[in-house]
Amino acid sequence: MGLLRKLASIVALASGLLVAGGGAALAHEERPVSFPDGTGSVPVLRQGEPDLLVCKTDKADFERRIANFPADLKTRNLDLFAKCQENGVRHLQEAVDRVNRPGMTIAILPGLYREEPSRPAPTGACARLPARWSDWGYQILSYEQQVQCPHNQNLVAILGKQDLQIEGTGAGPLDVVIDAEYRKLNAVRADRADGVYFRNLTAQRTTFNSLYVLETDGFVIDRVLTRWNDEYGFLTFASDHGLYTDCESYGNGDGGLYPGSASNLNEGRGHDVPRYAIEIRRCKSHDNALGYSGTAGDSLWVHDNEFYDNMVGATMDSLWPSHPGLPQNHAKFENNKIYDNNRDYYRHTRDGTCAKPPAERGYERGVVCSQVGVPPGTGVIVAGGNYNVFKNNQVWGHERAGFQLFGVPAFIRGENDLAKQADTSDFNRYEGNVFGVSPTGERRPNGLDVWWDGQGTGNCWQGDAGASSPTVLPVCAAAAPELTGGTRRLLAEPVKLVKLYLCADFSAAEARLPAGCDWFGASGLGKVEAQLALGGSVVLGLLAGLFWWRSRQAAITRRGYRLVVAGTVAGGLGLVLDVVAAALGSSAQAGAALLLMGAWWLCLGSALRAGRPVFGWFTIVVGVLACADAFDRLVYLIPVIPLGPGWVRGLVTGFWVLCAVVVLAPRRARAAAERPAGAEVPT
Numbered sequence: 001m002g003l004l005r006k007l008a009s010i011v012a013l014a015s016g017l018l019v020a021g022g023g024a025a026l027a028h029e030e031r032p033v034s035f036p037d038g039t040g041s042v043p044v045l046r047q048g049e050p051d052l053l054v055c056k057t058d059k060a061d062f063e064r065r066i067a068n069f070p071a072d073l074k075t076r077n078l079d080l081f082a083k084c085q086e087n088g089v090r091h092l093q094e095a096v097d098r099v100n101r102p103g104m105t106i107a108i109l110p111g112l113y114r115e116e117p118s119r120p121a122p123t124g125a126c127a128r129l130p131a132r133w134s135d136w137g138y139q140i141l142s143y144e145q146q147v148q149c150p151h152n153q154n155l156v157a158i159l160g161k162q163d164l165q166i167e168g169t170g171a172g173p174l175d176v177v178i179d180a181e182y183r184k185l186n187a188v189r190a191d192r193a194d195g196v197y198f199r200n201l202t203a204q205r206t207t208f209n210s211l212y213v214l215e216t217d218g219f220v221i222d223r224v225l226t227r228w229n230d231e232y233g234f235l236t237f238a239s240d241h242g243l244y245t246d247c248e249s250y251g252n253g254d255g256g257l258y259p260g261s262a263s264n265l266n267e268g269r270g271h272d273v274p275r276y277a278i279e280i281r282r283c284k285s286h287d288n289a290l291g292y293s294g295t296a297g298d299s300l301w302v303h304d305n306e307f308y309d310n311m312v313g314a315t316m317d318s319l320w321p322s323h324p325g326l327p328q329n330h331a332k333f334e335n336n337k338i339y340d341n342n343r344d345y346y347r348h349t350r351d352g353t354c355a356k357p358p359a360e361r362g363y364e365r366g367v368v369c370s371q372v373g374v375p376p377g378t379g380v381i382v383a384g385g386n387y388n389v390f391k392n393n394q395v396w397g398h399e400r401a402g403f404q405l406f407g408v409p410a411f412i413r414g415e416n417d418l419a420k421q422a423d424t425s426d427f428n429r430y431e432g433n434v435f436g437v438s439p440t441g442e443r444r445p446n447g448l449d450v451w452w453d454g455q456g457t458g459n460c461w462q463g464d465a466g467a468s469s470p471t472v473l474p475v476c477a478a479a480a481p482e483l484t485g486g487t488r489r490l491l492a493e494p495v496k497l498v499k500l501y502l503c504a505d506f507s508a509a510e511a512r513l514p515a516g517c518d519w520f521g522a523s524g525l526g527k528v529e530a531q532l533a534l535g536g537s538v539v540l541g542l543l544a545g546l547f548w549w550r551s552r553q554a555a556i557t558r559r560g561y562r563l564v565v566a567g568t569v570a571g572g573l574g575l576v577l578d579v580v581a582a583a584l585g586s587s588a589q590a591g592a593a594l595l596l597m598g599a600w601w602l603c604l605g606s607a608l609r610a611g612r613p614v615f616g617w618f619t620i621v622v623g624v625l626a627c628a629d630a631f632d633r634l635v636y637l638i639p640v641i642p643l644g645p646g647w648v649r650g651l652v653t654g655f656w657v658l659c660a661v662v663v664l665a666p667r668r669a670r671a672a673a674e675r676p677a678g679a680e681v682p683t
């Protein structure tokens with residue numbers, strides 16, 4: 001077992017090297033950060049009168065904006081507008097700069113806030129800061145440099161302010177709009193701003209994030225809308241005691257919601273956790289590349305949200321280095337509606353739209369420039385996460401799969417220790433989810449309910465999961481979540497591993513969409529798995545034909561010849577079915593193809609035992625392995641083997657092909673090859 005584990009770790013490390021070579025861009029580069037100490041708390045909305053007012057001076061425009069407000073709200077805004085003309089400020093940043101103690105409230109009156117004083121490009125010392133440039137073309141500034149030059153990257157910078165509340169006074173988020181017009185990385189940045197509370201406003205049009213909260217213990221995002229950004233709508237990073245509630249995000253090139261590197265407070269625990277670092281509830285995220293993105297999204301409780309009309313509804317992963325809290329662990333998704341995530345925004349990459357400057361791409365007209373390579377048509381992806389729970393979600397209408405789970409070698413996150421290479425995709429539970437049915441009862445099936453690469457320990461699914469790959473899945477124990485049973489596989493299924501490696505070669509910056517990957521449009525025989533199946537079938541089909549032809553000429557028994565003929569027919573059907581199954585993505589057909597090919601090897605080996613006993617028995621062993629692989633796929637996952645039957649069968653079959661070539665070589669050629677050097681050639 002120790003040797004197998006070491007070999008598997010080496011293979012996983014090699015796979016990581018290949019994948020890392022393919023996907024060079026980072027999702028999010030930030031300065032080195034630390035998690036808060038956890039002594040904070042989730043802030044509570046204050047109801048008193050504001051300390052500072054922000055408004056514009058155009059009364060006619062203001063009155064037009066509030067014309068349809070309810071009477072009481074309209075009266076309040078008119079009163080605040082009059083006070084603001086006397087004692088208020090015209091820009092949100094100006095109000096933030098006036099905050100001089102914890103616990104202050106800023107009220108923003110309805111209007112469009114372009115924050116003109118913050119917009120100019122940096123000059124003087126701010127234009128020459130000594131900081132590393134990221135792959136995305138911006139400098140990675142320290143906190144001290146952010147304080148020194150707050151508007152190098154931020155339209156509004158909230159740095160070090162404590163217990164600050166910022167709320168719009170309109171009827172809804174769209175009444176107060178903070179617009180970066182693609183001139184800054186971030187519309188609003190709250191950095192080390194414990195207790196910050198954002199409410200009832202919109203932030204939009206940046207080259208990275210609309211609302212960014214960093215290294216903060218205690219924050220609330222309440223009735224806030226973010227949209228039309230190159231990367232993220234909401235990004236909260238290395239923070240604790242956070243709450244997203246009743247928010248909305250759309251039109252983003254990565255995640256609408258990104259609670260990245262949340263406080264890793266449950267590391268080392270099982271499914272029994274004392275609390276979650278961040279709660280996300282009653283939000284809507286749609287028309288993004290990803291509805292929710294969670295690199296190192298640890299200790300998150302995500303419930304009663306809607307993720308729809310994205311390319312992928314939600315992801316959590318351990319894919320990107322330099323994110324604290326990896327590998328990802330302990331996200332709990334429950335009671336969410338995850339549906340119709342079938343957008344394919346790669347067309348904007350293909351036609352050159354995404355090569356234009358951000359302001360010219362047409363985000364406001366529905367263009368999204370995906371910064372990530374993902375399989376469109378998927379509900380939720382876990383790419384290298386542990387101890388996640390998906391419970392009582394409604395998942396419907398996905399063209400590809402409701403849930404996907406696959407492992408990520410530790411090398412990708414910067415861990416080179418061989419013992420850690422297979423330390424992801426463990427103990428994830430899927431239970432009580434409703435597949436393929438909308439809340440109205442309409443039948444809206446997913447292409448597959450579950451796609452799993454086969455790696456991991458203790459992963460389990462509810463018993464009523466429908467179509468899946470593999471066809472059978474480990475079932476969750478009714479009690480004792482840690483005793484889920486199931487398999488302990490150190491490596492993914494080989495064909496799936498090749499597919500994931502190929503698809504990882506996506507690059508948004510270079511507009512590179514890997515050929516052969518169905519995530520980016522390949523179909524039928526154009527898919528890498530179909531090409532692998534076709535290549536293997538051609539080789540095995542040629543050998544099958546040669547064995548049949550040789551058996552006609554050889555002096556074998558009639559029973560032996562019948563076995564060869566029957567086996568050849570079964571094998572031929574299996575080889576054809578294997579290609580069809582790969583082209584269609586059918587796990588059940590692939591299992592049936594293995595059974596037919598196993599029958600061929602068994603028949604052929606039985607026929608060959610008399611004349612070539614060693615090769616005949618070897619052929620029978622290959623047939624048994626093929627049947628075991630089919631059993632593993634169709635009936636019951638074999639629980640105690642560190643490598644799946646597909647790996648063993650594939651390696652043994654490769655050696656069998658070499659032996660078969662030797663066996664089938666013409667006798668005279670074999671005799672010449674075996675003759676000692678210098679021997680006389682018989683005449």
